Amino acid sequence: MKCPFSNLIKSTSQPDLSDQASSAKRGNSSLSNTESKQLKIEGEQEITEQLRMIDLSENDIELLHRMKPLIEKRIDWITNTFYQSVLDVPKLQEIIVKYSSVERLKATLQEHLLDMFSGNIDQEFIAKRLKIAKVHKKVGLEPKWYLSAFQNLQNAFLKVIYDDIQDEHWRLHMIKTTSKLLSLEQQLVLEAYERENLYEKEQQYEIVKNELKGKITIFSEGLEELSLDTNAAVEELVASSHEVSEAIKRSVYTAEESQRLAEAGRNHLHELNERIGSINVRTSMMNESVSQLDASSEKIQNIVDTVSGIASQIKLLSLNATIEAAHVGEQGKGFAVVAHEVSKLSEHTKDTVTQIEGLIKQSVAITTQVVQAIEEVRKLAQNGKVQSEATNEVFLHILSTMQSSADEIIVVEEQISELIDTIKGIGSSTSEVAASAERLNKVSSEL
Template sequence: MIYLSVEDLKLLQQMKPIVEKDIDYITDQFYQTVLGVDKLQTIILEHSSIERLKKTLREHIIEMFEGTINEEYIAKRLTIAKIHKRVGLEPKWYLSAFQNLQNVFITVIYNETGKDNERLKVVQTVTKLLNLEQQLVLEAYEKENIREKEEQYLLVKNELKQKIAEFSGELIDLSIDTNAAVEQLVASSNEVNDTFRRTAASALESQGMATEGHGHLDSLTGQINLIYESTHAMERSVNELSSSSKQIQKIVAAVQDIADQTKILSLNATIEAARAGEHGKGFSVVEGEVSRLAEDTKNTVVRIGELTEQSGSLTRQVVEEIRKVQELTQSGRLQSIETSQLFSDIVKSMQVSTQEIVTVEEEIKVLIQTIEGIGSSTAQTAASAEYFKKATDNL
């Protein structure tokens, strides 16, 4: 494309003696310009020396004017390009240096050539040669950059694949562990839910039993009230009985007085019968019967009095026991009222607790559904991680 021909190569051979004669001038001018750039000077001093590079440049320039371009020639230029790339020489510095080298060549050609048409021909040929040199080096630069990028890409790719594989593996393991934990949590939540259902059922049953107990307690309170009222009635009856016993005792006392008086009369009758003699015998018989009747009446009245006294004593004991029963009944009545109130509070509390248990049961159902949703998402994550890992392996 640059039309570098065999005639150009022959012309280069013809220029070789002139170049060899001015080679020191050419190299000195070249490095004078290069060393004027601090960065280029730093690169040179870090990897080589000025004299060594001048010697290498002399050989390189003279070889350019040998007029021979073959595989060896190209291989050397590619090697130079790799060295430049390795030491960090950027293409812009390389192109600038070659531009300066081209300026030096034109100056030498102008000074060593007499005719303008010859100068033009030589300048064109040298320009073609330098252009070829630049093409070879820049192409090598580009290939080296591509190779480095590919190596970097492969390095990053492999590292990324490794990291992704490790991450995917860890994600799979984590997803499996998470899924297992979620399944265990779901099972535990179901057990808790079953326990809550049983607790709710027990609470409802206990609430029913408490309500039933409250009813029985109300019935018992009613019965205690009836007993309490009955003891009052019994107390009144016993009091009336006691009053009757007292009246009987009074009657007994009166009868006893009558018996005593009858006995006195009987004794008087006996005295009078004795005085009457034979005429008082019939009266004596009557007196004996009256005396016996008085004695029997007295004995009977004494027995009735003893029984009445015993009945009164028993009545007093009954009254005392009835009072004790009244006290116990009153205490039981109060305790029954307090227990009834306590049962009412228990029933209300159990109603609230039962409602709370039912509410918690519903919340646990929602929680189980949420956990199952998490488990499903975790399983999908594990599947995605497995797919991601396989896709990474195929990169």
């Protein structure tokens, strides 16, 4: 079918401009008589709204279809011009060499451009643009290079229109319609770019999330396990601390009981010391009495000695009296009897004095023994007193030491109580950490 705009396009023979103008008027009249309708795509409400915003109507689609021969005639020049600008960028050239070839891409671009002017904008048209965007994203073509290359493509279209369309009205109409088409093309591709970027970010987010989830799970499980172990250790430590506290309490009780017994022992020792002192005093008194008895025995001995001397003298006098009585004879017999009796009395006195002397000696011997015994008792009492005082000092030291130990034990008990409270606090905190780890694990599982 012959294109209605064929007479508007410059031919190699350059037809008359007046013919082109009259033909343009007829073409313009045919399009203007057609009521412009909004372009709608089934199932694509949002794209339909985009078409409405850029004012791409069914008349525009018809005009694009009529422009296809014009584009097809200059397609080689358009693609060559497009790729000439692309190859001038080293980064884009590197992408082309890596993933395809220039000739292959030129053929693909020609097919794509002719499809743009096919007059069919439907779901298949949209799907192709989305596919192009995915390919561009896959090869690493950034949107800025796409837009730059697209601008070159738009410039090529405009040059073709300016070169081949003489009528200003149709030229302007074609430029506006082509701009709408290129705008739609860019919108579709860039939106697909955005979707791909969003999808890529979601994939990266999922990867990071899963890695984070795994790490959080491992961390929270480790933390929970550590918290449970710590909590168990704290409970065991609390139990041990309670046992230590009870042992300290028993030690305090034992120390207090020992202190009480030591105090009682000190009191008994004090009483014993007093008794030893009393014995010592009484021993001194006995020693003094024995001394007095010894003095009395000495006096008695002196008296005995005197009496013994008197008895000896009486006996001597009796003997003399007997001798004198014998000289006197019969007259002296009575005197002799008296002398005999005095002699007997002297003998008896002498015997009595001898007995008393023996008793005195025995008393002296016994007194000496008593004195020695009293001296020994005194020494023992003195030693006992010294030892009692030393023992008392020991008891006082024991009491002082036990009091210090009891005070220290009480301080330790208070510190143990504080430690137990601290450990309980740690246990409570550990339980909270375990609960937090469990919540963290739960949250990570919900990510």
